[in-house]
Amino acid sequence: MTQAVEQTAPAVDIPMVIELRDVRKAFDAGSSRTVALQDVTFDVGRREFISFLGPSGCGKSTLLSLIAGLAGDFDGTIRVNGRTPAEARLGREYGMVFQEPALLEWRRVRENVLLPLEVMGMGTTQDRRRVADEMLALVGLRGFERHYPWQLSGGMQQRVSIARALVFEPQLLLMDEPFGALDEILRDRMDLELLRISEASETTVLFVTHSIAEAVFLSHRVLVMSGRPGTLVADVEIDLGSHRTTATREDPRFHQLVTEVRRSLHAGHESRES
Amino acid sequence: MSTAVGVSPAIADPARDRGGRIAIRSVATFLAIPVVFGLIWETTKAAFGLDERTLPHLWTIANHLFASNTQGEANGLFLLRAACTTAGEALAGFGVAACAGFGLGVCIVYMPRFGRAVMPLIVGSQVVPMLALAPPLLVWLGTGLQTKALVAGYIAFFPVVVFTVRGLALSSPPLMALMRSYAATKKQTFFKVRLPTAVPALFTGLRTAAALAVVGAIVAELPLGSNVGVGRVIFDAAQYYVFDPAALWASTLAAFLLGVTFYIGVGAIEWIVRRRLYPAR
Numbered sequence: 001m002t003q004a005v006e007q008t009a010p011a012v013d014i015p016m017v018i019e020l021r022d023v024r025k026a027f028d029a030g031s032s033r034t035v036a037l038q039d040v041t042f043d044v045g046r047r048e049f050i051s052f053l054g055p056s057g058c059g060k061s062t063l064l065s066l067i068a069g070l071a072g073d074f075d076g077t078i079r080v081n082g083r084t085p086a087e088a089r090l091g092r093e094y095g096m097v098f099q100e101p102a103l104l105e106w107r108r109v110r111e112n113v114l115l116p117l118e119v120m121g122m123g124t125t126q127d128r129r130r131v132a133d134e135m136l137a138l139v140g141l142r143g144f145e146r147h148y149p150w151q152l153s154g155g156m157q158q159r160v161s162i163a164r165a166l167v168f169e170p171q172l173l174l175m176d177e178p179f180g181a182l183d184e185i186l187r188d189r190m191d192l193e194l195l196r197i198s199e200a201s202e203t204t205v206l207f208v209t210h211s212i213a214e215a216v217f218l219s220h221r222v223l224v225m226s227g228r229p230g231t232l233v234a235d236v237e238i239d240l241g242s243h244r245t246t247a248t249r250e251d252p253r254f255h256q257l258v259t260e261v262r263r264s265l266h267a268g269h270e271s272r273e274s
Numbered sequence: 275m276s277t278a279v280g281v282s283p284a285i286a287d288p289a290r291d292r293g294g295r296i297a298i299r300s301v302a303t304f305l306a307i308p309v310v311f312g313l314i315w316e317t318t319k320a321a322f323g324l325d326e327r328t329l330p331h332l333w334t335i336a337n338h339l340f341a342s343n344t345q346g347e348a349n350g351l352f353l354l355r356a357a358c359t360t361a362g363e364a365l366a367g368f369g370v371a372a373c374a375g376f377g378l379g380v381c382i383v384y385m386p387r388f389g390r391a392v393m394p395l396i397v398g399s400q401v402v403p404m405l406a407l408a409p410p411l412l413v414w415l416g417t418g419l420q421t422k423a424l425v426a427g428y429i430a431f432f433p434v435v436v437f438t439v440r441g442l443a444l445s446s447p448p449l450m451a452l453m454r455s456y457a458a459t460k461k462q463t464f465f466k467v468r469l470p471t472a473v474p475a476l477f478t479g480l481r482t483a484a485a486l487a488v489v490g491a492i493v494a495e496l497p498l499g500s501n502v503g504v505g506r507v508i509f510d511a512a513q514y515y516v517f518d519p520a521a522l523w524a525s526t527l528a529a530f531l532l533g534v535t536f537y538i539g540v541g542a543i544e545w546i547v548r549r550r551l552y553p554a555r
Contacts, residue, residue, distance in 0.1 A: 065451075068451075068455055069455075070451055070454055070455065089454070089455060089457055090457045091457075092456060092457055094455070095455075096451070096452060096455045098448040098451070098452075099448075100446070100448055102446055102448035102449045102452055104449070104466070104467070104470070105552070106470050106551045106552055115456075115466065116456050118466070119453070119456045119457075119458045119462050119466070120456060120457075148552075
């Protein structure tokens with residue numbers, strides 16, 4: 001099982017943003033304990049885009065919550081910028097995006113983006129407004145500052161939540177199936193937008209998805225997980241270059257990589273079944 | 275850079291002018307119901323041949339309102355003054371219920387162990403008959419407004435507690451996780467997320483409490499003796515029902531209208547708060 005994990009040796013000069021060593025997470029379920037994650041070890045370098053791919057219930061969301069310091073106790077070691085997840089959370093080192101936009105429906109788009117700045121007490125009122133409007137322009141929502149969330153489509157609402165996650169300039173973006181609720185056409189567009197945004201904002205991205213094509217298209221590396229208990233079964237490097245466009249999806253190399261990832265996904269699944 | 279998908283910025287809002295027409299229709303329906311009720315009343319009386327003692331004509335009740343009592347004051351005016359007295363008691367009681375109920379609800383949500391322990395006691399408090407509590411209250415606090423406000427508050431606080439707890443629990447888990455990821459303080463999460471989310475539920479509790487506060491004030495007037503409030507008038511009229519049924523029905527109507535007024539009053543406050551929270555919706 002563990003032999004299947006291909007450890008890519010990180011280049012020496014890239015500082016590690018995230019390091020996980022033998023992470024294990026178990027939940028109490030009544031009298032028994034369910035092991036959600038086991039033997040999870042990997043590193044993420046600065047400005048890397050990493051996708052976690054796996055079947056539903058394989059613990060990929062739990063893994064993200066652990067890194068975010070939101071999931072309580074675990075065994076093993078997690079380091080985020082050299083600190084524990086709890087310290088990183090208190091240091092406000094990451095922005096987070098969920099599957100649902102989770103916007104405050106009584107606030108206008110701009111005020112939604114301002115929320116983290118208000119909570120963190122950053123900047124003057126005018127600074128905040130300027131930064132929020134810049135961020136909204138980055139996600140393509142210039143002109144929608146004074147709208148209410150219910151006046152926007154699902155994709156636009158998710159852009160607002162991305163702007164909100166980036167507005168306090170964290171170096172790390174944690175995304176838990178952010179486009180899972182969108183249709184495929186819109187999802188493809190949002191993926192392109194996300195690449196542009198993550199490049200412009202120079203953030204490291206950890207991205208949870210169960211779409212193979214999406215993971216391959218977006219990532220520098222795809223970490224394939226198997227379920228119950230969740231563990232890494234493959235670490236696939238995606239050598240599609242740094243500039244990706246709609247044409248990338250028609251590249252033969254793209255299809256090879258999709259096949260490779262699919263095989264390791266199924267291999268992991270079957271070894272579990274037997 | 276990129277064209278936005280979906281709604282254009284210059285979105286027309288037809289809900290705005292539709293709102294006016296809906297309001298007019300609501301008021302019309304609101305006024306139509308008493309008319310229908312009156313028709314049923316008179317039809318029943320005619321169909322079963324009920325005498326004035328069993329069910330007086332509506333106009334007999336109306337006449338009673340305009341007739342003068344022994345002090346030479348119109349019964350309607352007398353009832354209005356009584357209603358004002360009761361309204362004062364109920365309003366004070368509602369204030370007590372809103373503050374105590376909300377405070378208790380917040381404590382229950384933020385101190386789960388305390389909440390689990392206190393909830394059965396709160397439910398139990400609603401089972402105790404007022405009749406049992408009135409004598410000691412009378413001895414402790416006298417017969418003034420404070421006693422009746424306390425009784426009204428005691429009866430009315432229950433739905434405020436229940437709906438405060440319910441409302442504060444409605445915040446979506448991702449939003450709560452988001453606030454934790456910002457390392458937000460409990461106070462920030464409360465005022466920026468939990469309280470605004472709870473507003474609709476909170477007002478459901480307050481509207482119920484408004485009606486209950488009136489019930490409480492009226493009930494408190496019966497055994498507690500008092501300046502003349504609606505409860506007292508009903509109590510007296512009940513003694514002479516056989517001789518003057520219209521008097522009892524008229525005072526009952528006054529109590530009913532008082533309850534409706536309170537309910538509408540809270541509804542108006544809710545409307546203002548909601549419009550500030552959700553403008554243009």
